[in-house]
Amino acid sequence: MESSTAGAPATGSKGLKQNAIGFVDALVIGIASTAPAYSLAAVIGLIVLDAGVQAPAVLIASFVPMFFIAAAFYYMNRADPDCGTTFSWVTRTLGPYVGWMGGWAITMTGVLVVGSLADIAARYTFLLIGWDAAAESKWGVIAFAVFLIALMTWVCVVGTEASALLQRVLIFGQVIGLLLFAVVALVKVYTGDAPATSVDPSLSWLSPFAIDSFSILTVGMLTGVFIYWGWESAVNLTEETEDSTSAPGLAGVISTLVLLVTYIVTTVAVVAYAGPGLLEQFADDEGIFSTLASSVLGSPLDKLVVLAILTSALASTQTTILPASRTTLSMARADAMPAVLGKIHPRFYTPHVSTILIGVVATVWYVGVSAFSENFLFDTLTALALMIAFYYALTGIACVIHYRHELRKSVRNLLFIGVAPLIGAVVLGFLWVKATIDYADPETSYSGSAVFGIGLPTVIGIGFLLLGFVLMLVWRFGGHADFFGRRGFEAVDPAVAAGHVTLEEDTAGAGRS
Template sequence: MSSTRREEAPSPEVSEHGLKSDAIGFRDALIIGIASTAPAYSLAAVIGLVVVTVGVQAPAVLFASFVPMFFVATAFYYMNRADQDCGTTFSWVTRAMGPWPGWIGGWAICVTGILVVGSLADVAARYTYLFLGLDGAAGSKVAITLFAVVIIVAMTAVCVVGTELSARIQDVMIIAQVGALLLFAVVALARVFGGTAPEESLAPRASWFSPFAVPDASALIGGLLIGVFIYWGWESSVNLTEETENSESAPGLAAVASTVILLVTYLSVTTAVVAFAGVGTAREFADDDAILSTVATGVLGSPWDGLVVLAVLTSALASTQTTILPASRTVLSMARAGAMPASLGRTHPRFLTPHISTIVVGTLAIVWYVPLNFVSENFLFDTLSALSLMIAFYYALTGFACAIYYRHELLKSAKNFLFIGVAPVLGSLMLAYLFFRSMVDLANPGASYTGGSVFGLGVPLVIGLGFLLLGAIFMVLWRLGGHERFFGRRPEVAHPGATEGPLAQRETVGAPPEGD
């Protein structure tokens, strides 16, 4: 659409869900996809644990974790070509597999967002205090919790005001975190190869990047369970599909590209940390996200090490905001489809954003975070462990849905067979295996940060399966209340040539029926 047309238009174009069309472009969607993973914080949180699990093969584990993410990202790309619905997994799985799996897939997206937002805001609050030199506040649970709530409220407000504002804020924060991470990695590796690193430093080897070099298969699987979590979030760009220019291709391409950029970032930083600090030092930070800031002091010196602290801060802050986006859009889509109360499907008349669902997501995130943080901080850590179950669950559903929906198109070309059939199914099978393997590992009370158990099962497993079971109960209750419009849907199949056309579906699952 030309700039002249924009100036002459009395009002912005609106999508089926009442969202502002063409609010952001490909670059904005890409940045939001990267920011949603909180790359700096994710690395700080898991590098030590991955090194404990697999040693110098930590880069290999992060590379192996990338494979199912990339494969499932192709499913997001092709499903978005068929159906530009902000509900993503909810809408697509409903089309391909029916309303029941579609509903529970949408529920998993909503729950993951609500459960993790508080933890992200908590990290942002603590690192803000550290960056400002307010060590006393950084050690005060009350000060951190209050500031975290302020952050959640502020980021919720930003999401309500508009997608363009969200994108502009992310533009600034992504430079702060990715730029600082890459600077850290380059300087660290330069000092290792230049001979100015500490005695415990190690020269990187090719075997560090090979998953097959990990001697213990169980260790590799354990590392994959950790690695999958740090890639989670790249699909946020696709949740903004109705608000993105070239919505049938740009959001999906942004999702695929973001996984590749994350891979490069993760491998660079992880290799730099292991090479510069050595395995022994990295292992000391198995449960401490201060590893990056600590190693950065040795690499960059003061005050430049503050850039890495700033990177973790902005990473958590940016992800607090971008994590609200997919949860709120999924709620909006489900409400408009008749799968949730219709009031949740309202959009703001001025801002053209799902203000009701956004406020609900932000409020529930606070309700979950505040009391649990005061009762037991370890319980929040167990919540993060439980997220791996729901992440693997809805990603796997999406991959299977892609192959099922396009099943009549798979044999029409080698490209279709590989990228719409083989890749999504392989990615989903890998994630399904990790889902069940994670259930086994999390069932052990010893794997819980709290050390507690419920019915003899570890707390993370109870949280993960408990919320999926709660979703199933809500789904059944919603069905018993009627709602034939949604539950009466039947699985669909892509029309001939859908993989080549610019738009395969005119009406999305979450759109109101014609005549509304």
């Protein structure tokens, strides 16, 4: 399903430019989408408050279901390399209604988080150049954040190659800053140059079984869902990546491993250098790294850590737009959303309408929420865990159903395509239910606000899912039988499972090989 004209690149069934990026680019985008420096800075204080020196163990426990779901993404992408990922796969297995909701959840995560990331990038840009007054100005930060959203949206429209090139540059800023900080901090701990609050690292810090209670572990894992989320952006670019049936999924899997190592090394260094008592003061403050940087690195090297947070948030601002826009493109081409969202730019070969729409809606949400309350913006981030756990769990279930006839053919199939994705889905499903219940308590929210006695994180998370359900019904009763008439419960073709042929998605949403 390729098309090309003289002087024009080859395009796939949806009009996206084929082979626009390679494996390394996909890997970089997968890592950058998680915003590792910012994500860790935002949650490390909260995790230490609950788990103490066992914070690294919490991150290891959080990694396990993510790695298992990454395996599900790998195998599902190998069978169906569709830029809609969860939407396409769940539609095939659990039916069009559940598939639509999975696609909606992916799209809404982009809308909810883009503004928050741009906000951090804007604030840290001001701090980097020493403009403290602007960093403390609410409307100054909002104005610059809106500019950054517009800029990153434009980069996404210009082309996937431009997006990948920008990410290659930005990834070095955050990785170098984090690793330099971690190495120097650990050296100072072992040489006795750390503060009096420092503690010597221990292997027991890495054991989830050493955590005092199951409740503490689950609370920490709820937070961990947020900091590992985003690696699947590499898979959303599958139709634009070389070796689309293998490279994007593999990039997603390796991204989770890179994140695990980065998070564990950095967390051990921070806990050891500062000590649990000091870190607890940063339970709701992402400024932990910038505060410690001056002590660990001194001036001017401490600016590298500020640069790491800045580039982390900025990179994720751009890459988070990608999966949302590709998902809406896939949904539009399958007649699950308005056809205009499936348009491809004639020059850049990107879904420009979907991309611009995501940028505009994310901007409106961010400005509206920020103007109302900065704490409300933090509640939005908390609500993300609900959306993430929802569509990740659906993907794990879809993998097991799609490959159900292949599971008994080998021990490898049973473990990696059956057991692992199922465990990941069950764990994340449990966390989704627990988060919904826990976040319903207004005391768990940053703002302390409630709607009909229900905390804002649950109201936002479940509210957006209910909004999607209503919109889905409106679209269904407006016609569109080609999509909603699909039966689901498809099983992978043995030849596709073996990698001999590739299943492709046509514009009506019917699979063929």
